[in-house]
Amino acid sequence: MNKRPLILITNDDGVYAKGINEITKSLRDLGDIIVFAPDGARSGMSSAITSLIPIKYKLIKEEPGLKVYSCTGTPVDCVKLAINEILDRQPSLLVSGINHGGNHAICVQYSGTMGAAAEGCIFGIPSIGISSLDHQPDADFTECCRLGHSLAKWVIQNGLPTGTYLNLNVPIIPQVKGLKLCRQAAGRWTNEFKRSENATGEVVFWLTGAFVNAEPIHPENDTLALDNGYATLVPCKIDVTDYDFLTQLQNEEGFNL
Amino acid sequence: MNKRPLILITNDDGVYAKGINEITKSLRDLGDIIVFAPDGARSGMSSAITSLIPIKYKLIKEEPGLKVYSCTGTPVDCVKLAINEILDRQPSLLVSGINHGGNHAICVQYSGTMGAAAEGCIFGIPSIGISSLDHQPDADFTECCRLGHSLAKWVIQNGLPTGTYLNLNVPIIPQVKGLKLCRQAAGRWTNEFKRSENATGEVVFWLTGAFVNAEPIHPENDTLALDNGYATLVPCKIDVTDYDFLTQLQNEEGFNL
Numbered sequence: 001m002n003k004r005p006l007i008l009i010t011n012d013d014g015v016y017a018k019g020i021n022e023i024t025k026s027l028r029d030l031g032d033i034i035v036f037a038p039d040g041a042r043s044g045m046s047s048a049i050t051s052l053i054p055i056k057y058k059l060i061k062e063e064p065g066l067k068v069y070s071c072t073g074t075p076v077d078c079v080k081l082a083i084n085e086i087l088d089r090q091p092s093l094l095v096s097g098i099n100h101g102g103n104h105a106i107c108v109q110y111s112g113t114m115g116a117a118a119e120g121c122i123f124g125i126p127s128i129g130i131s132s133l134d135h136q137p138d139a140d141f142t143e144c145c146r147l148g149h150s151l152a153k154w155v156i157q158n159g160l161p162t163g164t165y166l167n168l169n170v171p172i173i174p175q176v177k178g179l180k181l182c183r184q185a186a187g188r189w190t191n192e193f194k195r196s197e198n199a200t201g202e203v204v205f206w207l208t209g210a211f212v213n214a215e216p217i218h219p220e221n222d223t224l225a226l227d228n229g230y231a232t233l234v235p236c237k238i239d240v241t242d243y244d245f246l247t248q249l250q251n252e253e254g255f256n257l
Numbered sequence: 258m259n260k261r262p263l264i265l266i267t268n269d270d271g272v273y274a275k276g277i278n279e280i281t282k283s284l285r286d287l288g289d290i291i292v293f294a295p296d297g298a299r300s301g302m303s304s305a306i307t308s309l310i311p312i313k314y315k316l317i318k319e320e321p322g323l324k325v326y327s328c329t330g331t332p333v334d335c336v337k338l339a340i341n342e343i344l345d346r347q348p349s350l351l352v353s354g355i356n357h358g359g360n361h362a363i364c365v366q367y368s369g370t371m372g373a374a375a376e377g378c379i380f381g382i383p384s385i386g387i388s389s390l391d392h393q394p395d396a397d398f399t400e401c402c403r404l405g406h407s408l409a410k411w412v413i414q415n416g417l418p419t420g421t422y423l424n425l426n427v428p429i430i431p432q433v434k435g436l437k438l439c440r441q442a443a444g445r446w447t448n449e450f451k452r453s454e455n456a457t458g459e460v461v462f463w464l465t466g467a468f469v470n471a472e473p474i475h476p477e478n479d480t481l482a483l484d485n486g487y488a489t490l491v492p493c494k495i496d497v498t499d500y501d502f503l504t505q506l507q508n509e510e511g512f513n514l
Contacts, residue, residue: 164502241493
């Protein structure tokens with residue numbers, strides 16, 4: 001029986017993106033690797049699943065210690081299908097990324113990268129998402145791989161609490177100042193659409209916009225730390241229950257529908 | 258200036274679904290209503306956003322106190338586009354639903370209904386998702402509308418904490434036993450794919466599966482309460498930071514990447 005750790009890798013930029021290939025190379029020494037990723041770009045897919053049409057996959061590369069599959073589904077579909085159909089044992093780690101573009105603050109809500117990491121967590125796999133703030137197809141992932149490798153090694157050795165996954169973001173500078181443990185910055189996107197016209201003259205809307213950090217000076221928020229040249233690590237929970245407000249409602253006399 | 262509360266309604270089953278039309282009729286007495294919903298089914302879209310293609314919308318119905326728009330985007334796109342392009346004032350309430358199908362337990366992760374409710378919350382709108390456990394197109398939404406109306410009225414009067422939105426689920430029985438304040442049940446889906454063949458003989462996979470409640474006897478979990486004939490209300494948070502594990506990592510000497 002194979003005793004090497006098994007590592008499942010996926011992303012939302014597609015199996016041919018530079019980010020997923022760089023992190024795959026970087027993690028080879030830590031275990032056997034299965035890459036199971038979308039066949040093209042699936043940015044902004046969050047935890048979307050495909051239920052109205054069927055999905056399929058194919059093996060596109062195989063060598064000792066590495067198999068690479070491409071899949072027609074979303075990032076979450078990829079995690080589900082790999083676990084249900086491909087893996088012969090429980091992975092010691094799931095890595096989603098390296099994403100071309102940041103997934104700090106509220107981006108965790110929309111990100112296919114983080115959707116896939118959450119899905120691994122739901123299946124009990126210690127899971128991390130890794131994102132570079134650099135959107136470029138040929139981004140330099142040196143610092144991402146260095147930090148990603150250290151984090152992957154730590155998670156394989158120590159595991160993660162049930163229901164918790166990790167969100168690593170790396171700024172665009174040649175050498176990050178260090179890693180800050182952070183919480184998700186509050187804020188939202190503004191001016192989100194660019195009005196345009198299609199070929200027949202209809203008004204159409206392209207998603208765009210700018211993120212506004214709602215608490216720009218709070219020392220623990222991830223967006224501020226990234227702005228200051230640090231990589232950030234935010235532990236995230238699957239359970240979104242607001243326990244404080246639950247207790248408050250339970251004690252509220254007026255709340256009786 | 259119009260002093261009636263403004264209510265934004267959306268869903269993930271599409272603007273022509275029975276559920277959204279029933280709740281729209283039910284809430285007319287509480288304020289002016291803008292319905293801005295996908296032009297067809299967008300189930301399982303989570304908080305997905307459309308970035309690779311443009312989206313568009315059109316007004317399909319208008320009468321005093323009600324405007325109905327259909328949109329080519331996801332549920333979250335609908336909320337964003339309505340806020341950015343249509344609304345002339347901040348809504349007092351966003352309602353997403355009534356969904357044809359339950360969104361309890363881990364379904365909140367994948368649900369387009371709950372993605373839209375979360376999006377309203379991000380914009381500072383008191384937001385609720387409403388789901389019936391009945392998937393049928395002609396489901397009976399009487400109990401959903403009764404509870405949804407009471408909840409909507411309460412939320413318009415009392416508001417919700419910043420960053421918190423509500424998840425209401427209603428079981429398939431003629432008269433629910435009552436409303437239970439709950440937390441999101443832990444668990445996951447199993448046996449998720451049905452293997453099939455497409456027209457050319459390729460193996461394809463259809464998403465299916467069964468939910469397994471990981472803590473079936475915990476009295477506060479929403480899935481158990483629904484099984485027992487209660488409607489459930491789970492307050493949910495936008496911020497997914499795991500503060501307990503964050504503190505633990507900050508105090509861990511060995512964690513130094």
